[in-house]
Amino acid sequence: MTLVTTSRRSTPVTRAIAKDLAFATGVRYLPRGKHGLREISGEHDLFIVFEQQRSGILMTVYQEGEPCLRRLVKKHETGVREGLLTKGIRTSDREIGMILDDGECPVIYTDDLEDDLLLSFDGPQRRHMTLALEKIR
Template sequence: MTLVTTSRRSTPVTRAIAKDLAFATGARYLPRGKHGLREISCEHDLFIVFEQQKSDILMTVYQEGEPCLMRLVKSHETGVREGLLIKGIKTSDREIGMILDAGECPVIYTDDLEDGLFLSFDGPQRRHITLALEKIR
């Protein structure tokens, strides 16, 4: 099962994004606390860590204990969801989509490249989150 967590010193924004992504993907959310990455990687083959990096948020995807994908969250927008709740994610980033699609997360791909890379998902309590991403590696 996939796990979504934050850095040890997370901010309310990174926690909210991580919790909502876990909700949308059907993953487990773990408040990091004193859990080390080594401990987490022993229990989970796939996990995502959100951490604050100055004014941006860094999203790192780990597979089998090794970082396999890093994205900088350049901006995030939280709005009110219109209509029905949709489980899964909508993204223009094929790499993230393929990693999450391999699990139990439904992925909708879009080729809307005018806006660059984005990741969009529905959270609880009628929240809808859109993350503008930038490739790091």
């Protein structure tokens, strides 16, 4: 993965999620501004876009300029990290894990008993974020 960004008209929440995920995975965060998806896909093979929608926050993963995975962020929790910083992500979503597990981003798979798919990661300044995801077909 080479980039995490937001929609053109982002919200503080989508920016916080995108920045923290970029920090955790060790990739670049790009404030979207006037950058178009075509421009971004020309420079990056793999990128994630977070955008606010009525039903929640949509996370779309693009590979080679095409959307390959979509998840609705049903719930997000930001807390204070206890203990040491952990680089990478922890997830019960095997599809996201397989895409992000490129050797540079450590992926720890969890088996959560809840129905939701979870994605959690450590951000800067002792933040810890957990996202409850739902598959979108």
